Amino acid sequence: xxxxxxxxxxxxxxxxxxxxxxxxxxxxxxxxxxxxxxxxxxxxxxxxxxxxxxxxxxxxxxxxxxxxxxxxxxxxxxxxxxxxxxxxxxxxxxxxxxxxxxxxxxxxxxxxxxxxxxxxxxxxxxxxxxxxxxxxxxxxxxxxxxxxxxxxxxxxxxxxxxxxxxxxxxxxxxxxxxxxxxxxxxxxxxxxxxxxxxxxxxxxxxxxxxxxxxxxxxxxxxxxxxxxxxxxxxxxxxxxxxxxxxxxxxxxxx
Amino acid sequence: xxxxxxxxxxxxxxxxxxxxxxxxxxxxxxxxxxxxxxxxxxxxxxxxxxxxxxxxxxxxxxxxxxxxxxxxxxxxxxxxxxxxxxxxxxxxxxxxxxxxxxxxxxxxxxxxxxxxxxxxxxxxxxxxxxxxxxxxxxxxxxxxxxxxxxxxxxxxxxxxxxxxxxxxxxxxxxxxxxxxxxxxxxxxxxxxxxxxxxxxxxxxxxxxxxxxxxxxxxxxxxxxxxxxxxxxxxxxxxxxxxxxxxxxxxxxxxxxxxxxxxxxxxxxxxxxxxxxxxxxxxxxxxxxxxxxxxxxxxxxxxxxxxxxxxxxxxxxxxxxxxxxxxxxxxxxxxxxxxxxxxxxxxxxxxxxxxxxxxxxxxxxxxxxxxxxxxxxxxxxxxxxxxxxxxxxxxxxxxxxxxxxxxxxxxxxxxxxxxxxxxxxxxxxxxxxxxxxxxxxxxxxxxxxxxxxx
Numbered sequence: 001x002x003x004x005x006x007x008x009x010x011x012x013x014x015x016x017x018x019x020x021x022x023x024x025x026x027x028x029x030x031x032x033x034x035x036x037x038x039x040x041x042x043x044x045x046x047x048x049x050x051x052x053x054x055x056x057x058x059x060x061x062x063x064x065x066x067x068x069x070x071x072x073x074x075x076x077x078x079x080x081x082x083x084x085x086x087x088x089x090x091x092x093x094x095x096x097x098x099x100x101x102x103x104x105x106x107x108x109x110x111x112x113x114x115x116x117x118x119x120x121x122x123x124x125x126x127x128x129x130x131x132x133x134x135x136x137x138x139x140x141x142x143x144x145x146x147x148x149x150x151x152x153x154x155x156x157x158x159x160x161x162x163x164x165x166x167x168x169x170x171x172x173x174x175x176x177x178x179x180x181x182x183x184x185x186x187x188x189x190x191x192x193x194x195x196x197x198x199x200x201x202x203x204x205x206x207x208x209x210x211x212x213x214x215x216x217x218x219x220x221x222x223x224x225x226x227x228x229x230x231x232x233x234x235x236x237x238x239x240x241x242x243x244x245x246x247x248x249x250x251x252x253x254x
Numbered sequence: 255x256x257x258x259x260x261x262x263x264x265x266x267x268x269x270x271x272x273x274x275x276x277x278x279x280x281x282x283x284x285x286x287x288x289x290x291x292x293x294x295x296x297x298x299x300x301x302x303x304x305x306x307x308x309x310x311x312x313x314x315x316x317x318x319x320x321x322x323x324x325x326x327x328x329x330x331x332x333x334x335x336x337x338x339x340x341x342x343x344x345x346x347x348x349x350x351x352x353x354x355x356x357x358x359x360x361x362x363x364x365x366x367x368x369x370x371x372x373x374x375x376x377x378x379x380x381x382x383x384x385x386x387x388x389x390x391x392x393x394x395x396x397x398x399x400x401x402x403x404x405x406x407x408x409x410x411x412x413x414x415x416x417x418x419x420x421x422x423x424x425x426x427x428x429x430x431x432x433x434x435x436x437x438x439x440x441x442x443x444x445x446x447x448x449x450x451x452x453x454x455x456x457x458x459x460x461x462x463x464x465x466x467x468x469x470x471x472x473x474x475x476x477x478x479x480x481x482x483x484x485x486x487x488x489x490x491x492x493x494x495x496x497x498x499x500x501x502x503x504x505x506x507x508x509x510x511x512x513x514x515x516x517x518x519x520x521x522x523x524x525x526x527x528x529x530x531x532x533x534x535x536x537x538x539x540x541x542x543x544x545x546x547x548x549x550x551x552x553x554x555x556x557x558x559x560x561x562x563x564x565x566x567x568x569x570x571x572x573x574x575x576x577x578x579x580x581x582x583x584x585x586x587x588x589x590x591x592x593x594x595x596x597x598x599x600x601x602x603x604x605x606x607x608x609x610x611x612x613x614x615x616x617x618x619x620x621x622x623x624x625x626x627x628x629x630x631x632x633x634x635x636x637x638x639x640x641x642x643x644x645x646x647x648x649x650x651x652x653x654x655x656x657x658x659x660x661x662x663x664x665x666x667x668x669x670x671x672x673x674x675x676x677x678x679x680x681x682x683x684x685x686x687x688x689x690x691x692x693x694x695x696x697x698x699x700x701x702x703x704x705x706x707x
Contacts, residue, residue: 048650076652088647092665101661102651109652141665142647158651 007058018222034219035241044170048082077109079165083155090142127160131187148175156187173207185210205237280411281380291407298401310585310617311556316499321441327356347429355444370419379415394477394505406475413444418454427457435465442472452481464494480512499525510536517544529558534568545574546670549582556585563596572603578614589621603633
């Protein structure tokens with residue numbers, strides 16, 4: 001589904017991603033772990049099409065297409081979804097109008113008629129239950145005045161409505177208490193099908209107790225330095241990132 | 255003779271040459287103000303950019319044109335007006351159409367109006383109800399520095415008069431549709447007087463339209479008296495073309511415990527200058543002054559607001575927002591004057607503008623003069639671009655860039671629109687603003703006369 005080959009990204013002259021290669025197949029859950037500043041969020045933003053930094057080398061193929069040539073909105077319509085680490089507050093734009101516009105753009109792209117208001121509201125009600133989002137929130141402006149947990153749940157709620165093929169969840173667990181974490185993880189698991197794939201970006205192993213990954217990658221200093229099964233996450237949690245850092249630093253200095 | 259003197263002479267001559275016609279068509283009371291007003295205009299002249307409150311607006315090019323002045327309405331002119339359907343007309347309201355500043359004269363008997371309300375021509379009202387008109391006419395429209403006000407007093411022969419008796423409540427708004435229509439460039443002046451007696455409630459909508467492509471200059475003065483515990487709400491929707499200049503001066507005088515809301519929504523216009531004055535004359539009075547402006551090409555919109563806290567325990571709130579595109583320019587000047595005795599004043603002001611291009615330009619100026627010591631005042635101004643993060647957020651959900659920009663602009667405008675409490679009207683304004691942002695709003699959408707130039 002997604003092939004990243006030797007991706008290098010510079011931001012303001014500084015190389016942030018230093019040659020990432022990654023292969024995600026449908027039905028898989030990949031976890032990308034790593035300490036702060038290792039480039040996790042940069043990778044997520046590049047995949048979603050944020051216009052920043054320079055891609056100096058490498059290529060990304062998604063469903064057989066060159067992803068880097070696609071505008072952010074087209075990536076979304078092709079099934080890519082980014083769950084933001086810090087969802088943006090947009091005063092004056094209602095959740096209902098936002099999601100209805102987005103969904104109907106997706107439908108138009110697939111040659112479908114737009115959903116009527118009543119059908120859309122029905123869909124919203126169904127999906128709200130999935131992440132236990134309060135009715136009140138969807139009547140408000142996008143993320144405006146939402147608590148940290150509400151913002152993250154709102155991301156999963158949007159994911160539930162848009163039903164992406166490839167979801168990239170950027171630190172969806174940060175700032176969540178254990179109950180909220182369970183709700184979010186539960187939402188992600190329920191949306192899982194053999195046809196779609198998920199990339200979970202996280203700092204802690206905690207989320208991976210609830211979303212069981214097939215593959216775990218460790219990103220450090222702009223490179224994937226270790227790849228393994230779900231046991232790698234457990235080992236990381238036990239030994240800490242210093243263990244990885246030491247290994248890598250020895251290699252680079254040695 | 256320099257420009258300033260030449261302009262003064264031109265308008266003094268205009269009055270002298272047409273005085274007979276104007277006075278014959280107007281009321282004795284209005285006529286009794288003319289001599290003094292033209293003298294005052296001669297002293298002040300047109301406000302130029304040396305005048306602090308006109309620093310960002312250059313009126314001169316609009317006044318140095320050859321206009322035909324319209325002093326006496328002709329019956330035939332009203333035919334075009336009758337055919338006009340305003341964008342907001344499907345709203346349940348009492349409509350009054352003014353053509354080139356003149357209301358039809360029908361003895362103030364508008365179909366279906368409840369008792370205790372009189373709506374019609376000011377000139378007619380001055381003859382029929384001299385006591386009431388005399389008590390209020392010319393009492394509130396004072397600035398002392400703005401020559402456009404005495405110019406209006408000197409030359410205007412008619413306008414709208416609205417009178418609400420004590421305790422009368424009008425739930426359906428009165429809609430005043432100002433049309434300008436001419437086969438030559440035209441200078442229009444009208445003078446309105448609105449009286450809302452104690453405990454009465456009056457919502458008014460004013461729509462400004464230009465029906466023909468000629469160059470128009472309108473200088474309109476409106477005086478409003480809001481009695482004790484009375485409520486007054488005025489919403490102005492401006493949708494003229496790039497060849498039209500609209501100068502409005504609205505003076506709202508508020509007595510004890512009264513509430514007043516003014517809202518100026520500017521969708522189109524070559525030059526628009528709205529001066530809105532709220533005088534909080536009695537204790538416990540409250541006012542909201544709102545504004546929303548959209549400009550593109552070479553348009554210019556200037557909102558001047560003056561809140562005069564003359565009594566203690568009053569509350570005022572100003573909120574003005576706008577989006578400027580292309581080479582358009584805008585200005586906001588918000589004055590808050592808290593007089594010495596006006597303790598426990600609460601006064602707020604906010605002006606936010608989005609510039610869509612590097613060439614668009616906005617000047618925002620708060621002007622707080624506080625002479626009391628126990629007051630709470632705040633002001634804030636921002637001028638910026640669309641939020642890039644928000645734009646990416648919307649796009650990342652599949653909404654294309656243009657639509658996402660539109661949603662952000664519309665979201666930005668919402669804060670002002672949400673203050674319109676009548677649902678049907680709010681939805682109508684929503685629709686108009688959205689159309690404006692999409693570029694689908696012609697000058698007068700439903701108008702059959704094509705005046706797109």
